Amino acid sequence: MSSALVSPASADLVVGHYPTPVERIEALSRPKSALWVKRDDLTHPLYGGNKVRKLEHLLAEARRRGKTRVLTLGAAGSHHVLATSLFGARAGLAVDAVLVPQRNTGHVVENLRADLAAGATLFPVGSYATVPFGLLRAYRHTSYVIPMGGSNVVGSMGYVDAARELAAQVKAGVLPEPDVAVVTLGSGGTVAGLAAGLALAGLRTRIIAVVVAGPAFVTVAMARWLARRCYARAGGRDAALVRDRIVPTAKYLGRGYGEPTAAGARATEEAKEVGLVLDPTYTAKCFAAAQDVVRSESYANVLYWHTLSSAPMEPLLASAPAADSIDPRLRRLLR
Secondary structure, three states: OHHHOOOHHHOOOOOOOOOOOEEEOHHHOEOOEEEEEEEHHHOOOOOOOOHHHHHHHHHHHHHHOOOOEEEEEEEOOOHHHHHHHHHHHHOOOEEEEEEEOEOOOHHHHHHHHHHHHOOOEEEEOOOHHHHHHHHHHHOOOOEEEOOHHHOOHHHHHHHHHHHHHHHHHHHOOOOOOOOEEEEEEOOOHHHHHHHHHHHHHOOOOEEEEEEOOOOHHHHHHHHHHHHHHHHHHOOOOOOHHHHOOEEEEOOOOOOOOOOOOHHHHHHHHHHHHOOOOOOOOOHHHHHHHHHHHHHHOOOOEEEEEEOOOOOOOHHHHOOOOOHHHOOHHHHOOEO
């Protein structure tokens, strides 16, 4: 569906809307612990969330290298794949994506339909073990490869920028310096960039990294490795400032990636009361963790980093195929 692409002459790189707001959630705060929210759901009116900051760097790099396509991967309902499909098209780049199975939910189906409406070419594979074969099938010499979640050093630098943005908001008095930031840990790039950026900005804030994809030891190791790489790339000199900044927890993972949890369901209902929309794969688990940290009253100021787009899906689905008309090979990804 190449009609969704724009011509190179009219192509434009994604630029987010910054700074994203910070809000104190009084209704969910405690006497000794305030809950703050960094609204990265508002990074772009077309499609927000944490992928926008990464794609700014990644798509610029693809264009700098003279590539005409990007190739990435993710689960069937991947937010990253959808964001890449949308913003890659706006940058004049064709988008190919290898997809692996995911639990069948309405949210996942909507994202898959929106990928197709955006003009992405999708390559389904049966498992993560067969992803390399899918990548080989999809790769062309004009492809710029973007890893899962946009989480390499180039993409993670978007969250180095985000940490500096937060430091500027602290300096301006928008919020006090957070004791901890509670952040989803999936592919690792968001946590890594923030860890490096907080160190570079001189903030003491530590990151409670809520693991939402296993195995946990792999995702944690990747985030810490990326954090060190980002810190060095940005000119950091004291690696000790980054080394212990990430504090992981796998307590909220449940049965695994994409599997809802009871704690996440409760968090979703409570978030709805204060105007936040969560998804069961990422943000529900992270918000549940943030609430537990606040309830413990161990820290005076807790910052929850909200990474799910709150832009309306209706415009993205206007030209999308109906769920029952999706290619059967793609429908088999929904389990």
